Amino acid sequence: MEERNPLLSHQGNYGTSNQEETSVSAVGPDELPPPYTPSPSGVPMVTCRVCQAMIDISGKVDQHVVKCVQCNEATPIKNAPAGKKYVRCPCNCLLICKGSSQRIACPRPHCKRIINLSNPSSTLAGGTGGNPSSSLHHVPGMCRVTCAHCHDTFIFNTLNNALARCPHCRKVSSVGPEFARCRSIVFLVPGLVCVCIGAALTITTLQYTQTYPGIYVAYIVAFLIALILFYRTLYYCSMKISLIEGPL
Structure with a gap:
């Protein structure tokens, strides 16, 4: 699914990931392309949305995204296709998802966090070691659960009195x-x-x-x-x- 795939699947994309939610504060869900900034020589450039380096987009204006040569992260240079939108995970991975999506999962192996698009400031830790949103601390019954199938960690409310479906492998299990x-x-x-x-x-x-x-x-x-x-x-x-x- 597009919601689980990075826009640029290059190994370098994974090198700058960070599990802390504060690693990216200037970008978030529904990211918009930065404006073109022509250089003194007239070469079209855009600013990387992660490291703020200038990216030469000459010959790439037909693409939707470009990759920064310094941080290897993707930056959009066109609006998302109709019915889609860009989402920047706190680990810097740029994804594209349906405009109506409420939650998406980051595909990076050491991140795998769940991004709640209904509340962009709230991200659920999908991988071990991630930090859940502080707003979840006040929800009764909310706890960390290790999936019996894929052994990844996700957040589940034990007061739901229902089976848990892992957001990573999509398999059902009983919590406890x-x-x-x-x-x-x-x-x-x-x-x-x-x-x-x-x-x-x-x-x-x-x-x-x-x-x-x-x-x-x-x-x-x-x-x-x-x-x-x-x-x-x-x-x-x-x-x-x-x-x-x-x-x-």
Whole structure:
């Protein structure tokens, strides 16, 4: 997805990343291209939005972004395509995303933070060692979680009473064993009840099936519901458990 890809995938782009959110304060979501600044010789130039160096864009005016030769970071020289917008991650990685996107993930391996575009000043630490937004400190139940699938760290509210979907690998897991255990019991008990009802119904009405063949439908429904409930029980029992590292 474009929301997860840097505009210039060059290894040098990753060399200046910094996990601190204060590493980039002058740029942010919905970044606009800087104006052209002609040099004394008439060569079109733009200012790098990261290191403020001048970038020669002669012969590159048809591109949407250019790379700075000093810091290897991307700077836009054209407005984003229709329906898109530029977003600068605090690690300096420039991304492009849909104009309606609310959250995007930085693809850099040692960053992987989640950028909340509904509140540009709020970024969630996606990789280990990142600093979450201070505004999240006041949200009850908000904590750091290590994904059971990809072992990356993300932020999750344990009061949601729901499964957690990792923003990095997009896989679902239970945050702590308690949620999966409770859900498995919730499905196991009705499943056993349906089995008992089906068995009792079979024993007490089997002699009437020749006269009333529709009774077979009741057997099928009772045992089918029990099978579905047991499947959900097995699903939660075998679900991977993401570990809670601690509150923010």
